[in-house]
Amino acid sequence: MSIELLDRVSLVDGGAQSAAVAGRTTEGLLGRIGNLETRIARNDREIDAAQAVRYRVFVEEMGAQIPSDSARRKRDIDAWDMVCDHLLVLDRSLDCDPEDQIVGTYRLLRHDVARTNGGFYSATEFDVDALMARHPEKRFMELGRSCVLPEYRSKRTVELLWQGCWAYALTHRVDAMFGCGSFPGIRPEEHALALSFLYHNAVARDEWAVRALPELYREMDLMPVEAINPRKALAAMPPLIKGYLRLGAMIGEGAVVDHAFNTTDALIVLPISSISDRYRNYYGADAGRFAS
Template identity: 70%
Template sequence: MTIDLLNRGTLVENTRPAANPANRENSDILGRIGSLETRLARKPSEIAAAQSVRYRVFVEEMGARLAPDAMRARRDVDGWDEICDHLLVLDRAIDGEEEDQIVATYRILRQEVAAAANGFYTASEFDIGPLMRRHPEKRFMELGRSCVLPEYRSKRTVELLWQGNWAYALKHGISAMFGCASFPGVHPEEHALALSFLHHHAAAKGEWASGALPELHRNMDLMPVEAVNPRKALLALPPLIKGYLRLGAMVGSGAVVDHAFNTTDVLVVLPISSISDRYVNYYGADAGRFSS
């Protein structure tokens, strides 16, 4: 889903005073592995560069069809970009400006920011209102627009993206993350094994239950449970969804076909309390695992 293009850039919060700009910039690094580092975008030009990376992945690689202005600009842009924080992974070994070094990105939206503006992007596909009303004491954040350039699709890039998300969640006292995760193509039956596995073995239930908007709902229960081979199903899952499941995520009921992005989407819900101690210890209770 896209809405009218907006020309303003996101202002990235930085509450730490610093006399030396270099010290200020080093202070907002959320993780570093080798020549790769992760942090939030600092200025509108970096957000524009991240949108160009998204265009390369979503349009040129995956066949998405964006609004005409976005296609002309060769940037994946929508109205949520101006209210979101933009997590970046940069390869500092690339010559040029920092905008030229962006190789991966995630878009992050906190509940209080969404409530004061356009709402959550996820709400255009999934009925998340009841989920949040059942947890008035919790703080939610949305993850979206995850993409990595092909040559950087490695374990360490994904680890840095997750380190950034984890550090951000700790900083803002987040209780749960959610967002749309995608299968390629607009025919859910082509992913019958994987979708059925999620339906039978990873469904969000009880207080965490949520699902597709009724008018968009596509059935995920495409195979009986006894016909689902878990090992083969895991191999058929997109890496991003598989990574969410390893962390302890659940999946909402019903898929949604997004014709504009040429994807079949599922709702992923990840309570912070569900993340296993193994991953909490790995990424660091103080978010410092990759900071050196």
């Protein structure tokens, strides 16, 4: 599970690159910047193409281990694909079918859908059920399986993916988003500085507290607070996690080692009410903010 593989670029970066409009201008369109568009997958062919993009990033690039049947098909597939919505970024300048224009993807799972289809993927690593039990009136959404092809890892691609998530959340009246932010490798101690900074400065408390499952729990508190240099800790952190911290996100307590995906995972928790005014003003209350 990951929202990690955008971590070579920042989540958002100053200044709108396209004009705002009142509502969507194209059916299903969630945003557009230049030749790139973001929207939800419309058919099985597009979902299959998104799974192929995930395979290229997770397996060929990052060395993830997947079932042999999926490997033969060169697709990253799991059971949640059938119930999730698949957010896409497409390069419309490519002269080919839409499914061959997909250059990035994010997987979105709403609370009501998860409730009737076996729960959230993150529940295999973190006790998200306890978190949601404390907020029975809130609508949650899980973000996962994010990736972008190497040649498209730019600020505008990541900004479009976030705009798509934001517009989708507004449309479905989501109250909080969550998902795993990942560090490369399966040795948490190699990320002691960054993990310790998160533990001392960003761990969710009280009503938003959430922990890794006991059998998977790995300590994040690997350094005393007086030994942490905040500037160096932030520099050592995957940019996607830094981006979510800027938005107002919190971190679950305890890391989880994902051997299949060769990552060390931390849970990101982002209540919509916690998103800083800077980013609320930037993206606005209109789901079509970037659709022009």
